[in-house]
Amino acid sequence: MITLLITIALVGSNMDNILKQGVAFQVRTEITENPAIAKSFSSVDEFESFIQTQTEQRVKTLGLDEPWYSPQRIGLTMYKILFLDFGHATFLTSDSGSSDVREIILEKLPKTILLFTTATIIISVIGIFLGALSGSKVGSVIDRITSSFAIISSSFPVWWIGMLMIFLFSFAYQIFPARATPLIPASDPNYIGSLLYHMTLPLITIVIIGFGSWSYLVRNFIVGIMQEDFIIAKKTMGINQKKIIYTHALKNAAPPIITILALSLSGSLGGAIITEAVFDWPGMGRLYFEAITVMDLPVIIGATYVLTVFFLISIFVADLLYGYFDPRVRTG
Amino acid sequence: MSSITPQEIKKEFFKSKTGIAGITILSILIFTSIIVVVTIPGDTFKDWNNPGKWISYPKVAIPVWINLFLSEKIPEHKILNTPNVNYDMSGDTSITSHQFGINFDYDDFPNDFIYEFSAKYSGKPLLQIDVIRPDGIQLKLLSTSLPYSDLNSMHSERIFSTDDAIKKNLYLQSNKFLFSLSNLSSEDIIFSKTDNHTPLKGNYVFLIKMYGDNSKNQIPESKLIIGGKAFGIMGTDELRRDLAVGLLLGTPLALFIGLVVAIASVMMGLLYGAYAGYRGKKTDEVMMRFNDVIYALPALPFLIILSITISNSIFVMVGFLMIFGWVGVAKVARSMALQIKTRGYVEAANMMGQKNSKIVLRHILPQLLPYAFASIAISVPAAITTEAGLSFLGLGDPSFPTWGQILHDANVYGASARGLWWWIMPPGIMIAITGLAFVFIGNALDVIINPKLKR
Numbered sequence: 110m111i112t113l114l115i116t117i118a119l120v121g122s123n124m125d126n127i128l129k130q131g132v133a134f135q136v137r138t139e140i141t142e143n144p145a146i147a148k149s150f151s152s153v154d155e156f157e158s159f160i161q162t163q164t165e166q167r168v169k170t171l172g173l174d175e176p177w178y179s180p181q182r183i184g185l186t187m188y189k190i191l192f193l194d195f196g197h198a199t200f201l202t203s204d205s206g207s208s209d210v211r212e213i214i215l216e217k218l219p220k221t222i223l224l225f226t227t228a229t230i231i232i233s234v235i236g237i238f239l240g241a242l243s244g245s246k247v248g249s250v251i252d253r254i255t256s257s258f259a260i261i262s263s264s265f266p267v268w269w270i271g272m273l274m275i276f277l278f279s280f281a282y283q284i285f286p287a288r289a290t291p292l293i294p295a296s297d298p299n300y301i302g303s304l305l306y307h308m309t310l311p312l313i314t315i316v317i318i319g320f321g322s323w324s325y326l327v328r329n330f331i332v333g334i335m336q337e338d339f340i341i342a343k344k345t346m347g348i349n350q351k352k353i354i355y356t357h358a359l360k361n362a363a364p365p366i367i368t369i370l371a372l373s374l375s376g377s378l379g380g381a382i383i384t385e386a387v388f389d390w391p392g393m394g395r396l397y398f399e400a401i402t403v404m405d406l407p408v409i410i411g412a413t414y415v416l417t418v419f420f421l422i423s424i425f426v427a428d429l430l431y432g433y434f435d436p437r438v439r440t441g
Numbered sequence: 442m443s444s445i446t447p448q449e450i451k452k453e454f455f456k457s458k459t460g461i462a463g464i465t466i467l468s469i470l471i472f473t474s475i476i477v478v479v480t481i482p483g484d485t486f487k488d489w490n491n492p493g494k495w496i497s498y499p500k501v502a503i504p505v506w507i508n509l510f511l512s513e514k515i516p517e518h519k520i521l522n523t524p525n526v527n528y529d530m531s532g533d534t535s536i537t538s539h540q541f542g543i544n545f546d547y548d549d550f551p552n553d554f555i556y557e558f559s560a561k562y563s564g565k566p567l568l569q570i571d572v573i574r575p576d577g578i579q580l581k582l583l584s585t586s587l588p589y590s591d592l593n594s595m596h597s598e599r600i601f602s603t604d605d606a607i608k609k610n611l612y613l614q615s616n617k618f619l620f621s622l623s624n625l626s627s628e629d630i631i632f633s634k635t636d637n638h639t640p641l642k643g644n645y646v647f648l649i650k651m652y653g654d655n656s657k658n659q660i661p662e663s664k665l666i667i668g669g670k671a672f673g674i675m676g677t678d679e680l681r682r683d684l685a686v687g688l689l690l691g692t693p694l695a696l697f698i699g700l701v702v703a704i705a706s707v708m709m710g711l712l713y714g715a716y717a718g719y720r721g722k723k724t725d726e727v728m729m730r731f732n733d734v735i736y737a738l739p740a741l742p743f744l745i746i747l748s749i750t751i752s753n754s755i756f757v758m759v760g761f762l763m764i765f766g767w768v769g770v771a772k773v774a775r776s777m778a779l780q781i782k783t784r785g786y787v788e789a790a791n792m793m794g795q796k797n798s799k800i801v802l803r804h805i806l807p808q809l810l811p812y813a814f815a816s817i818a819i820s821v822p823a824a825i826t827t828e829a830g831l832s833f834l835g836l837g838d839p840s841f842p843t844w845g846q847i848l849h850d851a852n853v854y855g856a857s858a859r860g861l862w863w864w865i866m867p868p869g870i871m872i873a874i875t876g877l878a879f880v881f882i883g884n885a886l887d888v889i890i891n892p893k894l895k896r
Contacts, residue, residue: 260459260884264876266826268833269848269869275857276865382741383830387852398834401745413742 210411213396218415220304221381221392228312229374232319237359237366239320240327245354247332259325267318271387274314285310311388326369330362337361363434371427450811453889463818463881470875474693486690489842495681497664499552502672504863513548518669524649535656541647541665545575550629550640552668556649559597559662565589566653570600570607572631575643578617580631582607592657602627602668628668676863679854684847688867691844694755695825695875698843701759702824703817703879706766711813713767714774715805719782719797725775732771740765744827748836755838758831762824770816774809781805811890818883822876829872844868 243252278285286307334340335358343353381394389395393412400408454460488494499518508514524539545551556570569584583606590596600607607627615622619636634641647665651658675685717728747761781787782805790800831837832845833852847868851857856864 260880261873261877264822264826264880265869265873266829266833268830269865269872272848272852272857272865273869276860276862280858280860382745383833386834397742398745401742401749409746416742 210407213408214393214411214415217391217393217396220390221385221394223304224308224311224390224392225315225381226374227308228315228319229370231312231316232323233366233370235316235320236323237327239324241331241354241359243324244328244331244335244358245350252328255321255324255328259321262318262321265318266383267315268383268387270318271311271314271384274310275387278310308390311384311390314388315384327362327366330365331358334358334361360434364431367430367434368427371423371430374423450886450889454885457885457888459881460885463878463883463885466874466878467882470692470696470878473689474696477689478693481686481690486841489682489687489690490839492680495677495683497555497557497666498677498681498683499668499670499672500677500681501679501861501864502670502677504674504676505671506674508547508671514546515671516545516547516549516551516667516669518552518672519543519667520664521667522664524663524665530656533654535653535658537651537653537658537660539649539660539663541649543645543647543667544643545632545640545645545667546642547669548640549670550632552670553602553626553628554668555602555666556600556647557598557662557664557666558600558649558660559595560587560651560658560660561592561595562587562590562651562653562658563592563655564653566651566658569650569652571648571650573646573648574631575641575645576635578635580614580617581610582627582631583610587651592655595661597662675867678847678850678856678861678864680850684864684867687842687847688844688871690842691847691868691871692875694841694843695828695872698755698759698762698828699821699825699875699879702762702766702828703821705759706763706824707770707813707817707820709763710767710770711774711806711809712801714771714776715778715801715809716797717771718775718778719801719805721779721782729772729775732768735765736768736772741827741830744831745834745836748831753836753838755841755843758828758838762827766820766824770813770820773812773816777809777812778805781808811886815883815886815890818879818886821879825872825875844872 239251239255243249243255246252331354335354340353340358343357344350381390381392382398383394384390385392385394386398393416396408397412397416399405400412497520502518503515505517508517521541521543524541527536527538527540529536529538560566560568565586565588567584567586570582572580572582574580583600583604585606587596587598603626611627611630612622617635618630618633620638622630625633625638629638632640632645649660649663651660673683673685675683675688677683678687713728713732717725717732744758744761744765748758751757778801787800787804790804795803828837828843829845829848832843833849835849835853837843837846837849839846845868848865851861851864851868854861
């Protein structure tokens with residue numbers, strides 16, 4: 110809610126100006142298109158005052174005469190948003206041509222979820238495996254490679270690696286397309302295949318950048334847990350090292366890992382903006398960027414709302430899972 | 442946790458290899474930026490977006506050093522502005538002649554050539570351009586009369602290789618060549634062997650003569666540009682800008698953004714968190730809820746909205762980055778302050794009636810400093826990449842050539858799909874190196890502060 114309030118506060122005044130200008134423009138074009146009205150004026154002053162009154166009337170009917178921060182207008186906007194009624198976009202349309210914000214978002218959201226959820230799952234699987242492996246053998250070659258890879262990859266911007274990947278795989282070796290938007294329309298039966306093919310390059314990029322820091326995090330948790338007394342006790346009892354790591358240590362490292370997984374899943378949705386801009390992936394991030402550049406208020410509000418809701422839901426789910434994995438935080 | 446003295450940290454720090462590597466890279470970067478700031482005058486920043494300054498540079502030229510690795514040498518872009526000046530007076534006519542010698546040693550033809558000059562003369566002198574090739578053939582390129590002038594005003598002109606008169610003159614001399622000259626541009630003819638159409642290597646001399654009847658005739662500025670496909674250490678971009686200059690200018694900017702954002706936001710977070718933790722109870726509750734609200738804001742979308750609606754000046758952007766930077770630090774600082782405040786000396790200070798602000802500043806904050814340094818070092822790369830990301834989206838400050846800005850231009854002109862690697866790689870590598878330096882330092886500090894990680 111507060112996120113929305115701030116968004117509206119930031120964009121509201123600009124939006125009103127744009128809308129007002131739009132109204133004034135509309136009035137003028139109507140007059141120029143209809144010479145009968147234009148002829149009925151005797152002087153320029155009269156003409157101007159007519160436009161003035163017309164514009165003011167329309168501004169009033171749209172409710173634009175009150176400032177954007179008036180309780181009525183904000184209340185109305187918030188009420189509508191609660192029921193997922195984002196209104197109509199001012200400039201942008203969905204691929205099927207609808208300007209209903211809900212439809213636009215519903216069209217873009219699955220693609221972002223498809224790309225980033227797949228990426229996050231691959232990243233976390235690789236990360237947990239590598240992290241457990243290097244955490245169990247601190248100081249080994251694998252450990253050193255993973256740690257240094259994590260440090261190095263975390264200082265590269267994802268989108269820059271994206272540009273390099275485009276350079277490598279669509280210029281030097283023409284394997285994947287440079288633009289990630291499929292060229293065929295969504296109704297085509299081959300669409301899904303084409304979408305997946307276009308998805309490969311962004312997916313590889315995100316995974317390459319992501320799994321290093323993941324495995325480093327997991328490694329650090331495991332290293333911490335391996336020093337706990339119960340693990341040492343198990344070791345002295347002669348339980349197989351692998352079994353200790355994959356059942357006992359990982360289970361204890363699970364709560365923080367789950368939290369990070371949930372946060373990074375929802376965070377990736379927001380952080381997708383630049384990545385999607387580089388690859389031209391037709392998802393939420395690009396929609397958001399386009400909406401902001403043309404100041405399409407309903408779309409901005411809608412997208413922010415959806416992103417925030419996702420964020421909050423994932424925090425909530427993470428908390429629930431935390432209780433499941435770590436009985437100490439259970440109450441009652 | 443906190444019982445490490447600064448001396449110990451210093452000692453431990455210089456033991457770790459990564460820490461030393463980080464410090465080394467950082468000092469190189471700082472050294473470069475000091476040199477840049479001192480040697481390059483302040484208003485060069487503005488010239489970055491001024492196409493007039495870059496007019497004599499080539500478009501998307503590859504770095505020169507690439508020739509070291511290639512068997513077929515790419516022609517270098519050459520700007521010759523120190524001609525051999527000769528002056529001769531025979532009878533009534535004065536001859537001012539400028540000679541440019543170039544050693545052409547490449548396996549491809551140059552892109553074009555431009556003769557740029559400003560002359561002072563009286564009357565209507567004749568300007569003649571000839572070229573003497575390595576095989577001794579002298580080709581007449583141009584003889585034209587300059588517009589009337591009376592010695593007072595300066596006449597400036599650019600003669601391009603695409604000039605029709607040059608082409609016509611070359612066709613008139615086509616009997617010197619054994620192949621057809623039609624559809625060939627003038628530089629392809631001048632630099633070609635006579636028997637087949639391949640580049641002729643060797644020393645070329647461009648001879649510019651001005652015949653006039655006044656002894657005071659002179660050409661004060663004269664510049665010959667042989668347009669090549671390779672230029673400078675870093676090449677040039679689509680707008681003819683020298684990327685080496687851009688990369689150098691970006692260094693102090695990146696360090697400035699990273700350091701200011703990191704230091705300010707960590708300090709803010711520390712104060713906020715330590716105060717909340719120390720006061721506890723309701724103050725703590727309220728302050729932490731506010732912290733949660735900021736934490737729940739999606740940072741990048743908000744940064745985009747802010748930079749569009751308010752301002753995209755680099756200084757304002759630094760401020761915006763700070764708003765989102767302090768949250769995590771505040772949380773950790775609060776939990777640490779909660780531990781520290783139970784210690785005896787804090788309670789003693791409290792009982793002695795010291796002011797709250799003094800206790801936080803004098804007794805709690807110093808204990809948090811090692812953590813603060815580590816988190817400053819770790820949050821610098823984040824600040825730099827976020828700024829670069831914003832610039833990349835085209836929301837950066839256009840008057841400062843940051844690395845993100847260069848990458849933005851590269852993306853706009855489709856550099857990655859066109860294979861212009863020298864435009865994409867260096868800025869990203871610079872961002873990464875700067876980030877790495879701080880990550881190294883941060884990690885080395887982190888290991889010292891959390892001995893658990895070391896084992």
